[in-house]
Amino acid sequence: DVKVTQSSRYLVKRTGEKVFLECVQDMDHENMFWYRQDPGLGLRLIYFSYDVKMKEKGDIPEGYSVSREKKERFSLILESASTNQTSMYLCASSLLGLAGDNEQFFGPGTRLTVL
Amino acid sequence: DAKTTQPTSMDCAEGRAANLPCNHSTISGNEYVYWYRQIHSQGPQYIIHGLKNNETNEMASLIITEDRKSSTLILPHATLRDTAVYYCIASKAAGNKLTFGGGTRVLVKP
Numbered sequence: 001d002v003k004v005t006q007s008s009r010y011l012v013k014r015t016g017e018k019v020f021l022e023c024v025q026d027m028d029h030e031n032m033f034w035y036r037q038d039p040g041l042g043l044r045l046i047y048f049s050y051d052v053k054m055k056e057k058g059d060i061p062e063g064y065s066v067s068r069e070k071k072e073r074f075s076l077i078l079e080s081a082s083t084n085q086t087s088m089y090l091c092a093s094s095l096l097g098l099a100g101d102n103e104q105f106f107g108p109g110t111r112l113t114v115l
Numbered sequence: 116d117a118k119t120t121q122p123t124s125m126d127c128a129e130g131r132a133a134n135l136p137c138n139h140s141t142i143s144g145n146e147y148v149y150w151y152r153q154i155h156s157q158g159p160q161y162i163i164h165g166l167k168n169n170e171t172n173e174m175a176s177l178i179i180t181e182d183r184k185s186s187t188l189i190l191p192h193a194t195l196r197d198t199a200v201y202y203c204i205a206s207k208a209a210g211n212k213l214t215f216g217g218g219t220r221v222l223v224k225p
Contacts, residue, residue: 043215106158
């Protein structure tokens with residue numbers, strides 16, 4: 001079974017701190033994604049990556065950066081955390097495919113609170 | 116990706132079939148219909164997808180109308196563990212980003 005793991009289930013940080021959220025997948029997937037989920041707004045894509053060292057902006061990249069140095073690991077970085085970045089962060093991965101047969105597998109999520 | 120429209124919520128009796136509708140009237144010919152669900156405090160879970168034909172797997176069945184403007188996800192024998200938010204998504208490929216709307220909040224009652 002595909003497994004996507006995230007470094008923390010719950011995280012509390014202070015405004016201005018640099019925050020790293022780590023995601024690891026064990027199925028050799030090319031694609032990896034970071035979403036955030038907020039009540040009433042659904043899931044929104046922050047960044048995604050289709051290969052090592054490659055990254056693409058999603059719908060809400062402002063205030064975030066990402067790093068993908070190894071195929072299995074995709075990190076989300078909050079350079080200077082702010083209270084409006086309090087949210088549930090979800091990582092996902094999938095095979096690279098131009099057809100529609102490759103579903104995304106999600107991690108359990110990290111609930112980040114910025115005080 | 117085409118916009119999808121789903122009812123906000125619905126209830127279902129345990130052991131009965133749950134039929135979840137989705138409207139995607141602007142879907143293009145190369146867009147698939149995906150269904151995911153999210154149980155409380157967990158990440159979304161893939162259920163099923165289809166392009167034109169009806170599909171069935173161990174979790175559910177997907178019925179797509181001939182004009183592809185709408186679809187129905189069928190949970191044949193709903194259990195309490197099926198209580199979740201169900202998302203219908205139209206996308207060219209799962210390798211691309213998925214746009215999750217509000218979904219349907221399904222409550223399975225004993």
